[in-house]
Amino acid sequence: MVSSSLLPLALLVSLSANVLAAPHPSPPSSLSMDLKRRSSPRARSQDDIAAWAAAHRSNVQAKYGNTSSKQKRSSGQNLIVNQKSDSSFFGSIAVGTPPVAYDVILDTGSSDLWLAGKTCLSDACSGIATFNPSSSSSFQNKSEPFQITYGSGEASGTLGQDLVQMAGFSVSNQVFAVCDVVSDNLLNNPVSGLLGLAFQTIASSGASPLWETLASSNSWDQPLMAFQLTRFNNDSNAGDLQAGGTFTMGATNSSLFTGDIDYNDIPAGEESYWLQTISSITSQGSAISIASGSSALAAIDTGTTLIGGPEEEVAAIYANIPNSKAGTGQLEGYYQYPCSTTVNVTMAFGGKSWAISNADFQAEQLSKDTCLGAFFSLSTGSNAPAWIVGDTFLKNVYSVFRYNPASVGFAELSAAALAQNGNTDLAIPSATIGSAAATVSATGGATRESHNSAPSTAASSLSSLALSALVIASTMLVSTLQSI
Template identity: 45%
Template sequence: MITLTALFALFVVPFVLAAPQPTPDPIHVPLLRRNPHNVEDLPKALAALKTKYRIGSSTTKRAGNSASIPIIDEQNDSSYSGQITLGTPPQTFQVILDTGSSDLWVITTSCTSCTSDETPFDASKSSSYAASNSQLTINYGSGSVKGTVAEDTVSCGGFTVPKQEFLAATTIVANLLAPGVSGIMGLGFQTLSSLQVSPFWQTLYSSNMLAEPLFGFYLERWDTSSTVISEASGGSFTLGGTNTSLYTGDIEYINLPSGSTPSYWLQQVSTVTVQGKTIQISSSQGLAAIDTGTTLIGAPTSIVSEIWSAVPGAEALTGQYAGMYAFPCTTTVTASISFGGTNWPISSNDMNLGEVSINSAGTPMCVGGIFDIGSTIGTGSGVPSWIVGDTFLKNVYTVFRANPASVGFATLASGLNTTPSGSGSSGASPASITGTNGMPLPAPTTSSGSFSHAGLPAYLATLVTLLVGYILTF
């Protein structure tokens, strides 16, 4: 993802109702993939990401529950969504799960710019809905979301907040949401909130509702599928704990950088290794936001240049693809990243986004998964220089811990995120991440057209979706 914008207005800390009955096993939520947008939208996607980020110990066991919610993979790894319900009686929606922002917004039946592919919230059918007199706008590099500040009952994974403040969207920019997705649930800290309210997860934590003060992600890989995937199981989002079946060994927690106020989930990049060359990252250039709502990895200009100089034949792209690099498609790019501890490998599948052109020597060139976001993302303290998105996060089990504020990574369990076969299977049995709430993991749904690393237009379009639409941090 590439950068962010705005902040809203602060007010209410909602009361939390306990989940009906705790289930012994986590509830896993499948992720869906949606049809990608046009490659021509990529420049706007990059601009949107930059706008998003423009601003410039032991865990205590709590009396509560945990729930593992299946998530859905959108458009071949462009973004990941999970299911929530809103209103009384509950209406069900898929929303992007975004650790790079902190607000919840959902489109409504009053939305004048929404399409029939997007499921809207009907406030008139909810007896618990309450609207304020405040009209707010969230601005993005590619457009904006506008609506009414409201509150209603929100549930996810069996947890319920009866008076969660959210934005009932009435206008959104075109292509901000993939078909079937109705909004975004921010999973950052309250300090990022445009509404200036406690995010859903943080309310659960503050109200002592979570078994542990954390949530975890496993993001499934489908970018190597031979077809364009409209919807597919995308992994698991676990509130209040981790899903031990999805990782092996210990979780390596690293606290948020000393002196930083929790806002983004920040880490300090210490080294990047590419083709066997290790690049040391200074503390002034290594502050990174760990962002599930961003598809790629963005880094400062000088570092990205050094990274790709280690790949023979790599060259900077120009024009509408400025900021991205391409390399000979026959080259396997090996890369890893460290945040001061383990050196975590990044699959070569995630480093290769597909063929973009043929160079002057007649060599097919493929786009790389690390791009240039400029020398600075913004001004002020706590502004990240890196955006570490799903290109990296698909390779690890990721845990976001509130106390002490930290991010943890662990090695994926055997068989997870192996290279998909022709059908796009990720190697993980869907049954292994089916939740005890009985939510089925969707079978892959394809759309017309082919998808492969040999056809960049299809895949980069997917990246555009993530970068443009789901880059929402403030």
């Protein structure tokens, strides 16, 4: 997430109600939006990588309620700031009347929305778009305090509610926090805040998340949202910002995956994180023994970059990798292995097994011959899942998060999707304001309206499926002419 030229780059970010609504008089719709992907420069010292790794592991444990940590899940929405990050993924929302666009981290590991406020004087708020309540005629101040504590800082402010638009949909009276205090390094230009995409049950504000209001109100063609994430890992040519893929609300984008979507239900009554039960893991072709029951539960988290799990199972994964060894000091909980080794790891969640690419398994290169693995050991809190499965896995699949029945699905990426990996020629989208296909009240019924907002100066947006198809077509052409 946040980066600084003098500090290791922040990695992961995470944060991660049913609303009874009248049926829409006209058919619901589905829209897509482009994601941006922040990729950090690859030139970094071993000490920098060690500091990044230590912060990453510590922050994930803090996010998921490790009782030995100062931070607790109950303190609020959890944004994981991890320095020297490989990447984070964010899209754009528009807030207020008239609407103003903001970039926000998209996090399936939390459930609250917050933005840096106009009155924020913290260094973290310098140079980014901030929300000014007095500039929106539809803003309502709830006058309720809000505070979020993370492994590397905190944000605090006041809850309010306003019109929030995303990917062509609109929710009135959406509750979110306007933060006037943000710890250093929690935000990095152009990101202005975070959008939680998990269930209301873990929302610090107690409010229905934007996505859940839309899904429960029959605004979408299908009650689901989906991600395709790009890969620029270990790409020395990648800039600070690269095209990041596509986030789709209300439908799946068939141009981005092939074959069937393998859905597996969230355990009954466990609608909090997007939980999946790990049924198998293999390392270098050998099966890894996985504990059963709650010890096999994993949070599927777009806001976390790597993969954390129980110490015993993680150690078993590396035991099959020749000449791997446990890290020490700041690299405690991580493992090193020869960069020349091609690592083959798969994961399954009750159905099909999914391979993690060698490029994604190689989290960092510590030296000419030694690399850092993307799996690390961690101890989560009693109310959090034992495994946290982040972008190391998700970049290898098309992922679908379905509201009803509550489940997570994965599918094979299409050639068009794969062609975007490492393609630095793709346009980098900017925060945009599009037309709202549906307006839903976060506190009541849904109405079908058209909000023809004036577009921003940004040149790139996926506010329509037609434009999305054009982007995919151009990607396929580039793929034909250029080897990725």
